[in-house]
Amino acid sequence: MRPPEHPTYEVVIGLEVHVHMRTESKLFSPAPVRYGEPPNHAVHPIDLGLPGVLPVLNRKAVELGIRAALATHCDVHHSSVFARKNYFYPDLPKGYQISQYEDPLATGGWIEIEVLPSAAGDDGYATRIGLTRIHIEEDAGKSIHDAVVAGADSSHVDLNRAGVPLLEIVSEPDLRSPAEAGAYLRTLQRLLRYAGVSDADMEKGQFRCDANLSLRRHGEPALGTRTELKNLNSFRFVEEALAAEVARQAGVLDAGGAIQQCTLSYDPDRHTTRVMRVKENADDYRYFPDPDLIALRIDDAQIDAVRRALPELPEAKRARWQAAYELSEYDAGQLAESRALADFFEAVVAALGGGARAAKTTANWIQRDVREALGERGVELDATKLEAGALAGLIALVESGRVTAQSARPLVSELIDHGGDPETLVRERGLEAVSDTGALEAAADAVLAAHPDVVEQVRAGEAKGLNFLMGQIMKRTQGKASPVAAREVLQRRLRGA
Amino acid sequence: MARIDRAEVERIAELARLELAPDEAERMAAELAAILGYVEQLDELDTDGIEPTFHALPLATPFRDDRAEPPLAPERALANAPDREGFAFVVPKVLDEDES
């Protein structure tokens, strides 16, 4: 069950996420989408809002928008309208943003989130969060107010980002805690990456989040006055900022005060929220349909084409793996975490001939050895030289008994760092398993002679000692002994044969 | 339909980032009131159930393929700039009151 975030008040959170779509060119101009360029090096006259220019809509952006909508169970509308949102700001070249207002691309979807067990001992749980709408709009440029860069009394304007295609994804006020907000954002990010909609890199500003938060007494049906938190630029800050705002609002309400509608920013150093401005009356953006663009029409055939091209999404993968491969819920969830990892897993399983046994073995290797090596290096799988064929080859060598698991495990790091063919590596390094009975008998005799006390215990029925003796044989053979053959020899010798 | 007075003209002028001298605002209020008075004749028409025509065209918006073209040469992009530094446009400092 969902534990209450606060003893007195129910926390109500809605999130607005802005995502850069993965296109080559901008939403309405053919200028390239590029990050890290010098100012105004990726602009077209259209992005500068020069007199006489006109927008033409990027097909790919619409397809990616539909993909996002389908991945989040939204209804894609057959007709939607681009509207102008009018306001003045130096990084908004035309004096209006082309967005969608009354008739958005899609409405009414949901995603399922999982909140992990908390440190405080609450159980984990899953819940469904509604999406109000998804619409397409263009990004603005950047105003740089930094006094060091721009000077004390001026600001710099860079329009490279102006016109980059954005999706705005608005949730229902269904989130009940900062932890749920964090889980929602992580789930959404994973979905968008999976579906190829966006790289959703927060550091590059490709995934940005604003939050609305209000409190009400438990059981109270009416929503409280909400405040808006802007520019939350990491998952950690989102959760921290929301927690700080819950505390602030609760303090005001506990003292008998009223919440004032306002926009806040978060100060991560002091762990507090700060009022940026108070909304006295609503902004007057004078939305109206953009007369330079006609209605966007999307027919069922287009929607179906996008649906068919949609990759299998993480929930579906997990369910399939649990059913077909008998993976644990935990392993399936972990392996489906990123599309790169999931694809890798499936490629290894396929190379091993498929089936539940291959899948379980592969899952073990990835969860234990690959994950550990990646963790040590602090890298993602797709940034390494490890190929699915190589891992499959290594697993096959172990499964066939030609290499012991012990000998094979260090090779995972080798393959991650340098790549290569496991067969060759095993041969070059002499790691082939020892199943030659003569060598094993010699090793076993030496071990038995060295540990007469343990031999006594084993003969008296203490199984623990057997493992110790096996370990000693492995040590003597540098792990190359085939465990099956070694055990056979050991038991024979213990019986005195 | 609403009446327009000087205060309303000043509110609108601020939305449009226009600065009007007091006598100018007064005169604009009178002129706009006359125009809006004329426009009130539309109230005679019952338009319930009539679809608005945002465009005289029977088309849907066309698409452009997602192909990037070389951007405008930065010197050309900035050639008309009233003020610049390096490759950035320069504007007077943005103050909180300016934010929209």
Next chain:
Amino acid sequence: MAAETALQLADALAAGRASAGELVETALARAEAARPLGAFVHLRADGARADAAASDARRARGASLGPLDGIPVAIKDLMVHEGEPCTCASRILEGFVAPYPGTAVARLQAAGAVIVGRTNMDEFAMGSSNEHSVYGPARNPWDPARTPGGSSGGSAAAVAAGVVPIAFGSDTGGSIRQPASLCGVVGLKPTYGRVSRYGLVAFASSLDQIGPFARTAADCALALEAVAGHDPADSTSLPEPAPRLRDALCGDVSGLVIGLPREFFAADGVEPAVLEHVREAIAELERAGAKTREVTLPHARYAIATYYLIATAEASSNLARYDGVRFGRRAEARTLGDMYRRTRSEGFGPEVKRRILLGTYVLSAGYYDAYYRKAMKVRTLLRRDYEQALSGCDLIAGPTTPELAFRLGEKTEDPLRMYLSDIYTVSANLAGIPGLSVPCGFSDGLPVGLQLLGRPLDEATLLRVADTYQRRSDWHTRAPDPATWTGADR
């Protein structure tokens, strides 16, 4: 004696009786003589001479680009021409040089036309008299104390004065047809979407359309062919290719049915002399074999109100980009807010400010439904009126303007009265249909225009009827007296 038409000049060029270089020098000299009319805001002498030399060189090696190759042409100061100034007759675009090519101008150049200069206009095309220009008014060649009409007054005056055979303007609510009528030339507003708006500085995006002025319908056909046709850079561009309009000029109108809207002939405030000449011109077309029938446009009287709501709303947003940040004239200020307010207040003239305020008002919270949405619904009714009327006839005819050219200064104090001079023209823009004005007489030495309105994409019929009429009349062969121009601007 009127100056040569473009087709006559094209023949002379083809026959080697003239060179593009000579035509440019003639145009520049005539522009100099017509300077008191204020028709041009920028003459492109060096560029035009270079283009003409290139044209002559092409022709010499047998690679002429067609009938427009080497013909001097003028363009309105809101058409973007790469590397040239573009000010829209506004202080706010002082010093702006376009860093990209506009489609219409690029197509003219591809056809070999020699662009000699940029013509005067009402600031951002907002006006019906060409008095709202930072350069001062353009004047009517038939009487320089009077308006040439607007907003494309400079283009109409340049053609009427014989400086160029073809000039281009833009028409949002009558800005080609009204000045064509007042200056005694042919002006054509094509179907919305026929000519690309990429590179046309926007006034009201859903209404704006580029079109030609010329002394004859045949020249207009030639001019429109060069610039018309689909442009992928304009989402509102029609998919149809450029039509072969000159083929339609058969000189025969027999069997065509001309609809005469009851409302256009009964309207209050139209000068009797105007109606008289219009009726006579229609009678001439009947003698040529056309038939007439009465039609009705029940919502025509709501067109001005509808137009001013839609046009100003769109304009208020289109003109937000003039903020002093990236181009144009910036007023000095310490804070950003002051910079915006001063730049825009000093940069825009009073008519532009008035329309921005009106448009901002009708879009603002609480008024959108009452004004903008309502206007868009009335637009539907108007569009249906025309569909209905044009289902029973091939084209519609009537006066272009309710009056003759009025005196400069006569209406500047009364914006609403000025707006009403567009009463017959604005509905074509609202309905998106083509419209044309052709000279049909003179009253007190001032020209009168006959307006023809057609079905969407049927510019051919309008041009055919106007051409037939011009074959049977000689109004277009008259020319104003340059002697009356001297000192007119002092």
